[in-house]
Structure formats: C-alpha cells, structure tokens
C-alpha cells in the first residue's frame with residue numbers, strides 16, 4: 001500500500017492512533033487494542049509524507065552525528081573493540097595502530113582516507129582468513145574473493161560463487177564477521193534464504209542468531 005514500513009505496533013487501551021519516529025528513524029504506531037490492521041494501514045497512508053520527511057531528517061542527523069571528526073581522543077572500532085585516536089607530532093608514518101590509532105598531525109587532512117585504507121587492508125587479511133578457514137572446514141569452494149565499499153550489504157555470493165564482503169565488517173566482533181562469512185559460504189550450495197539455507201547456516205554456526213541481531217542493531221556503527 002505504501003513504501004512506509006511499520007517497525008512496531010504497540011496496542012493499548014488508548015482510543016486514537018499515534019505515530020512516533022524514534023531517534024534511529026524507526027516508525028512506531030500506538031493503537032487501540034481493537035484497531036484493525038487495515039485501519040492502521042489507511043492511517044499510515046494518509047500520513048506517509050510526514051513520516052517520510054521526518055525519517056529523512058532523523059537519518060540525516062544520525063549520519064551527521066556518526067561521521068568521524070578525527071579529533072584527539074575520538075573512538076574507532078576494530079574487531080568489536082573501541083580504540084582511541086591520538087594525534088601525534090609530525091612523523092613520517094601517516095597512521096599506525098598500536099592499542100590505539102596514532103595519526104601524524106601532518107596527515108590530518110587525509111585522515112578519513114587513511115582510516116578507510118587501513119580498514120580495507122585489515123578487512124582483506126582477516127575476512128579472507130576466515131573465509132578460507134570455513135571454506136576448508138565445510139568443503140565449500142568459492143571462486144573469487146573481494147572487498148567492497150558497501151554500507152549495508154555486508155556480503156554477497158554471486159551465481160558464479162564469487163564472494164564479496166564490505167570492509168566495514170572489520171569494525172565488528174569476530175563472531176559477527178564469522179556469521180556473514182558463513183552466510184555467504186552457505187549460499188554456494190543454496191542460492192536463496194529458504195529453510196534449508198538457514199538450517200545449513202545453523203549447523204555451521206549454531207549461535208548465528210545473536211550475530212544477526214547484533215548486525216541489525218549495530219550496523220550503523222560502521223560509518224567513518
């Protein structure tokens with residue numbers, strides 16, 4: 001009916017419908033216990049422009065607040081841990097990782113690109129290592145491996161079994177990386193999200209649901 005998604009409906013003794021856009025741009029509808037779903041949908045349809053405007057505004061603000069500023073003491077994620085950024089006197093190295101990120105003052109203007117390059121390099125090493133580990137362990141042969149720039153598509157497996165992973169994954173805990181790796185490896189045999197597919201994932205990674213939920217709630221942390 002609309003391209004607006006209702007994230008949650010909270011029913012109570014109230015008499016009218018109300019809408020809430022949360023700080024992370026989710027839409028919550030509060031409704032009387034007896035309100036039918038079609039009644040709620042009709043209401044959402046009438047309010048769709050307001051909802052879309054408000055969600056857009058909230059998302060932009062959120063993005064702005066999450067974009068890194070590269071100031072001394074700012075925190076950066078790596079494998080699920082938080083590390084501080086230290087701006088150090090001008091040195092020959094641009095960016096060093098040593099229980100924290102040391103960024104040479106002379107390279108401040110290139111900070112974002114330096115971080116992205118560092119993350120990409122680490123992502124390539126670490127994710128490839130996990131892919132090869134599980135590929136051998138479970139006998140799932142892939143064709144090519146590559147790292148992408150995707151913001152939300154954490155991984156993919158093509159018809160030719162080429163695997164792609166976003167470098168942003170390297171910021172997340174290893175068990176979350178493992179889930180994405182195993183998810184894509186499972187697509188080598190099942191090119192869909194059927195019950196059979198999820199069963200395969202579960203056999204390879206019994207607690208995968210935790211990581212799936214983590215990704216849904218924390219994926220936005222990968223903004224640099």
Ligand SMILES: [Zn+2]
Nearest residue numbers: 183187192193
């Ligand atoms: Zn999938």
